Amino acid sequence: MIALIEQHPQLISLGLVLILTMALLWLIQYLLIRYGKCVLALLSRGDLWLREHIARLPLMVRLQHQYPALFGFITKRFARGHFSGLILTVLTFLNIYILALFAGLIEDVVEADSIVTTDLFVSQHMSVLQDSTIVPAFVFITSLGSTPITCVIILLTAILCAVVRQPYILIGLLISTIGSTTFTFLSKMIFQRARPIDILLMEHTYSFPSGHATISIALYGFLAYMAIRFSQSFIRQVRILSLTILLCLLIGLSRIVLNEHYLSDVMGGFLVGTLWLIIAISMMEWLTARGKIDWGVLWSKGQISLVWLSVITVFVATFIFANMYQFPLLG
Template sequence: MEQFFTTVLLSIEHFHVLGYWVAFLAALLVILIAWIMLWFVQYYLPRYGNRLWQATVLFGRTLRSRFADNPYVCRWMREHPGSIQFLAKRADYTHFFGLPLTLLVLSLAVTLVLLAEVAEDVATADSIVVVDHIAARLISTFRAPELIPIAIWITNWCAPPIIGVLLVVACLLLWLVNRRFAAVGLVISLLGASLFSVLNKLVFQRLRPDGAVLLEPSYSFPSSHATLSVAFYGFLGYLLIRSAKKWDTRIKLCFVMMGFIFLIGLSRIVLGVHYLSDVWAGYLVGLLWLIVGISVNEWLAATGRIDWNLPVGRYRKIMVFSLMLVAAIGVAGYLFTQVLIFRDLQ
């Protein structure tokens, strides 16, 4: 797979002999195709998601009954009752400690494996490093000046002042809507991801790409902005999805949050402050701690400390709306101020 991406990027790199617009249109076509595919998924999934889930459950029950009728399986079940009981508990989707916890643990394991593979490739200067440098040269060559203020506006959503203020606001909102224990998973996800990212930067000490638009004092691998985008904004998306009642609303919230996280990672690459593998590793680190935070919250919900269906009084709703409005004005002011400061420095 890495060899394939290396070949593709090398081919794109040679597009500069045909002119800027050929490379620009090729990149625009790729983004357009990806957007159309995502639009089809978010359009059809709310309409046919329930049918697909019901069909999957029915297929699982049919498969389980076929296995139960198999004589070899029956004999194995009689000889290993403890293993059967353990597997049955892991596949029970009626409570958190069954199938949900199993899927979370499996997701955590897969994320750890992917993160370890990326870290090993970077440490050993594998082919992924070649892809990084080719992509960095492409970005430096074809970076449009008009995109820089937009990228700065997007990337500052993960600036420490913004994350700090939004964390306080999120905790206050959760307290106002009677879900104060939900802040536990949020804090664990954010702090764990931040510390893990800082430690990895100190371990790998990878230098930033040449030709970066912004001057960043820290090391490059992994991307802290990509890490925080998943760990923090991904968790906020989880809270919204968990509180939503309708299936189509949950799907739309999921895709909006995924798109926002993708744009934050893309802004770091456009600004030239990170390699592709930095952002990919940052996403994995953030996902790792996001899964941990979600697991903690679901455990708290299973033990009765979080009730997602508690009503919110009118007075508290007014306070929630007022707090969100003040936070939105403050964040917007900070973001646009940072863009203006960058323009004045040019």
């Protein structure tokens, strides 16, 4: 056992990362399924108690009497039950926080902070895996984030939206994918960071941020949002969320394993994708509040079969793309 670890330390480290990631996701999924509804109910009751307590504070009473317009504005921003209230406030603060994280990451990359040292360390270790048998699996995974496959997914999603007569969903899908892709392209042009030296699949674009990591969150995250919104089962919603997180992490990890990107590139891509995903979700919730989208659609057996057929089509297309375009680049 010790000899195996000494001979393949990178493979062992990668395996441990995958095992720990899946174990953590399974634990979170289990806790959410077991205690999620109870926690949400407790938070709801706590929120009501907190609102009543804050409303009785002398400071809030004076604010209400002295500045009624300001007090009304603040109250509406935290009101529950409509999009322009608490929902929009939470989404806005999330985006501000993500932008701050992205700005901090940019500063670290530009100033060659400790993150760059970590990038080089990880890249050097991943270059040892170039002849490993795990490479084909990660090539297939990384193909799920390629431009041709994402275009196929967007087309199939458009067809599904037309079948269930919910065309406005496409607005959010296009905002998330096109917005994140454009943002990533402009960022690459601005920072012009070179890719790792021992790259496996030759790319002609710059490194920061990772386009595959970006689109994994922007596209698959939005598809998960759609599935969760359409689903009526809390357990199914939790499982969809955990599977999507695992898929996005695997696509991001594939870019590191194949030495297509540095670790910070993938982190930046995840942040950009999340930023545009939140913007798209905000648009969807606004359209829902205006009655443009009906998430309570009852799916027929034929429509459900079309969903599964679309999933199979994506995997077949990914397999073909990987074998015809990606695998030859390894030679």
